[in-house]
Amino acid sequence: MRKSRLGLWTRGFLVAAALAALAGVAAAAPAQDVxxxxxxxxxxxxxxxxxxxxxxxxxxxxxxxxxxxxxxxxxxxxxxxxxxxxxxxxxxxxxxxxxxxxxxxxxxxxxxxxxxxxxxxxxxxxxxxxxxxxxxxxxxxxxxxxxxxxxxxxxxxxxxxxxxxxxxxFPIHPMQNQVITDEFDKLTRYNDPAKVAFLKEGLPLAAGELCxxxxxxxxxxxxxxxxxxxxxxxxxxxxxxxxxxxxxxxxxxxxxxxxxxxxREPVFGTYRGYKIYSTPPASSGGTHIVELLNILENFPIAKMGHNTPGTVNVLAEAMKLIYADRAAYMADTAFVKVPLKGLASKEYAKAQAERIREGKVASEVPAGDPWKYEGGKTAYLGGGIxxxxxxxxxxxxxxxxxxxxxxxxxxxxxxxxxxxxxxxxxxxxxxxxFSSDPKSVNAPEPGKRPLSSMSPTVVLDPKGNPYMTVGAAGATRIITSVAQILMNCIDFGMTMDQAIEQPRVSNGVFGGKAGKLELEKGFDPKTAEVLQAMGYVLDKDKHIGTAQGILFDFQKETLNGGADSRRLGVPVGF
Known part of the structure; x- marks a missing residue:
């Protein structure tokens, strides 16, 4: 069944906060779990x-x-x-x-x-x-x-x-027609338009036409x-x-x-006892998902409430820290030594968490020093895109x-x-x-793998039973998208599709300086007002990643699939 587009939340901040306090979960679009x-x-x-x-x-x-x-x-x-x-x-x-x-x-x-x-x-x-x-x-x-x-x-x-x-x-969807139209110049610059399968008589395939x-x-x-x-x-x-x-x-x-x-051996970490397996370099994804969740483990997220101003504040500040580390240290480990053990360390995460002041907004965000958590000498490397x-x-x-x-x-x-x-x-x-900067550790070299954020992830419950498989698209926001979906399930008990459909946030760091706090459609306007009053510069109505996942529901002895309505995702089971 095709899901409806993600709707706007219209509840006021006080109502949302009350619901979060009672149930730990804010209101969201109707779930279409399979x-x-x-x-x-x-x-x-x-x-x-x-x-x-x-x-x-x-x-x-x-x-x-x-x-x-x-x-x-x-x-x-x-x-x-x-x-x-x-x-x-x-x-x-x-x-x-x-x-x-x-x-x-x-x-x-x-x-x-x-x-x-x-x-x-x-x-x-x-x-x-x-x-x-x-x-x-x-x-x-x-x-x-x-x-x-x-x-x-x-x-x-x-x-x-x-x-x-x-x-x-297969019939072209209107969303796909838009993509082909947007990329028309590139498709026709390097190819004979008459031989491009996504074009018909030199023009983009229309919605409903067969590709x-x-x-x-x-x-x-x-x-x-x-x-x-x-x-x-x-x-x-x-x-x-x-x-x-x-x-x-x-x-x-x-x-x-x-x-x-x-x-490769997967990156491994835990979040509130749940076991996380994800991608190592040349992907930065798994390492920084673990680092982000390790930092957030130091805060009572469930009590703070889902997508409340306090939770978003802590989330945003933690995201800044892991993005600063990503820029400083990450590259293909066949070419560069990366402090993977330190970045995934609970002790390092605790030190990172102590840099966060609840209710405060950091504008200057230098990288941390994970090297000392694995006995190495500090070295800021400078990653890329x-x-x-x-x-x-x-x-x-x-x-x-x-x-x-x-x-x-x-x-x-x-x-x-x-x-x-x-x-x-x-x-x-x-x-x-790769980075265009020749001095970057992520500069091109023969045989080198460019830095990535792709993070296909498998999660086990505290007893070692399968709990979830999830992944996302969205460049560096893959990291924050996957982490928020995990939190939605673990901290707030959501179903798979509920967890995926929640509005997400992201806060990057560029050259050591914090970027804008990105909020997706669906955030309560009052919540946005409180965040702005804290000092955040908001970039609202953003599109932050698209995800697909499967949750193991042992109570019902079933698989629970969810797929993102931000895209054409649909779970199918039997």
């Missing part, structure tokens, strides 16, 4: 969720279903993620093992620290459009690795729903037949290199051949207890704008996730 017994997929598009469930009904496990969902998302959300991009997957197997697959894009061999530093590079947008912006795609390698090591089906089997969608087409992608279906069939070599060494690889270099880049076949998926809104996250659970959270992206909408002729592959512009 419940199921055997398996569930929650993704940003109903057709992709159905593709994953189809595979589970046919006997596949959660990993098989996850790959089917990702393949289908590439078809129905080609602007957001897919075979020309990369991502992360956090998965917990039925025997309790948790791993993170890192298939983030890498910089080609031609990359250098100064490649985006010039005025010409900035003026001509080298890092966000055309071939120079394309990182070596890791998405397909990640999906195939997941299937071969944790799945039960072949690529050809799990690709069947996506191939069917690509060949038969058919036979070239992408052809790519999937070729991979099913020849395996990943078709993409990383064969005819598709040659086509990718030609497309990148024709549009200004410098990629080689060796760049593709050398790509490797990395299997990361992926934008064009990202897609999904969660999958099967009856056997396998759990998958996966977040994938091509960076900006339709990535670099370069589509590989004959194969329908939208190529990423992840090189923009």
């Amino acid at each position: 419940y199921a017994k055997k398996g569930m997929v929650s993704s940003a598009h109903e057709l992709a969720s159905k593709a994953g469930v189809e595979i589970m009904r046919r006997g596949g496990n959660a990993v098989d279903a996850a790959v089917a969902t990702a393949l289908a998302l590439n078809v129905v959300e080609p602007n957001a993620s897919g075979i020309g991009g990369g991502g992360f997957m956090t998965l917990r197997t039925r025997d309790g093992k948790v791993v993170v697959l890192d298939y983030r894009e890498t910089a080609p061999r031609s990359a250098g620290k100064e490649m985006f530093a010039s005025e010409q590079a900035k003026k001509e947008k080298w890092s966000i459009q055309g071939g120079r912006s394309v990182g070596v795609p890791g998405w397909l390698a990640g999906m195939i690795y997941a299937l071969e090591h944790y799945g039960t089906m072949t690529f050809g089997q799990v690709a069947e729903p996506a191939i069917r969608l690509a060949e038969k087409g 058919v992608q036979p070239e992408l279906a052809k790519t999937y069939r070729l991979v099913a037949k020849e395996g990943s070599k078709a993409f990383y060494q064969g005819e598709i690889a040659k086509a990718i290199v030609e497309a990148v270099n024709k549009s200004g880049g410098n990629m080689t076949l060796q760049d593709l051949k050398d790509y490797k998926v990395l299997v 990361d992926e934008r809104v064009s990202t897609s996250s999904f969660s999958v659970v099967d009856a056997a207890g396998n759990i998958v959270a996966s977040t994938n992206t091509v960076n900006y909408f339709f990535g670099s704008g370069v589509i590989v002729p004959g194969y329908g592959i939208v190529l990423n512009d992840e090189m923009d996730d």
Whole structure:
């Protein structure tokens, strides 16, 4: 069932505060939770969720279903993620093992620290459009690795729903029409408009028209037949290199051949006894979710009330601290030593929490010193930027207890704008996730993975039972979105969809100075007035991330799925 858009809250501050005091939860849009017994997929598009469930009904496990969902998302959300991009997957197997697959894009061999530093590079947008912006795609390698090591089906089997969608087409939603229209200039700059699947007679597909992608279906069939070599060494690889270099880049076949998926130990932390597993660098997401929740654990959030001025004040100040740390320390750990142990330390979080003065607003926000919590010497590194809104996250659970959270992206909408002729592959512009400052630890280098905030997360309850799988899109706001959803469930007892639909906040730090306090639509006007009186400069009616998740409801012995109505998300179960 399609959910209604998130409505505005109209209750006064006193009423909201009274409700929060009584129930710990403020009023919100009507929940559209979905419940199921055997398996569930929650993704940003109903057709992709159905593709994953189809595979589970046919006997596949959660990993098989996850790959089917990702393949289908590439078809129905080609602007957001897919075979020309990369991502992360956090998965917990039925025997309790948790791993993170890192298939983030890498910089080609031609990359250098100064490649985006010039005025010409900035003026001509080298890092966000055309071939120079394309990182070596890791998405397909990640999906195939997941299937071969944790799945039960072949690529050809799990690709069947996506191939069917690509060949038969799906109706364009008005939201998708708007995205295509917004990116029209980029799509036509690097491609023949007559051959772009998202255009018809040179114009964006209208809402309701079918989007058919036979070239992408052809790519999937070729991979099913020849395996990943078709993409990383064969005819598709040659086509990718030609497309990148024709549009200004410098990629080689060796760049593709050398790509490797990395299997990483997840970042681990706890929040009020709940066990959190999430992504390590080159994603900053998991580390700073743990740091943020560690700081907030020092405050009685449930007693303070949901989205009350006091809670938002503490949230905003804690967010500033973790964003300052992110800017100071985070980068690819294959190239830079990062104080991961210190950043995730409860002792460090307590020291950070002591910097917060309730009711006060910090304008200058220097990074903390996590090094001393792991015995290292203080070193402020200076990180960079990361992926934008064009990202897609999904969660999958099967009856056997396998759990998958996966977040994938091509960076900006339709990535670099370069589509590989004959194969329908939208190529990423992840090189923009590096810093243009040559002195930054997140400056481009050959083989380096750009900093990310993608945070597919698995949570267990204090007894070690599965509790939640969740992830989000939204660049650096992924971190704060996932943390707030966890708090909504743990501190305030919300269902999955209730937790996702609540208005969110975010407060960044830029060059050591606090940015505006961002509030989504739905915040009580009186609450906003109190926050403004505290000294916050407000940026209201913002759009802060989109999330999908599944909650384990042991009382009802069911899976409880939620998906964001800020997007086209729909959970599907059986």
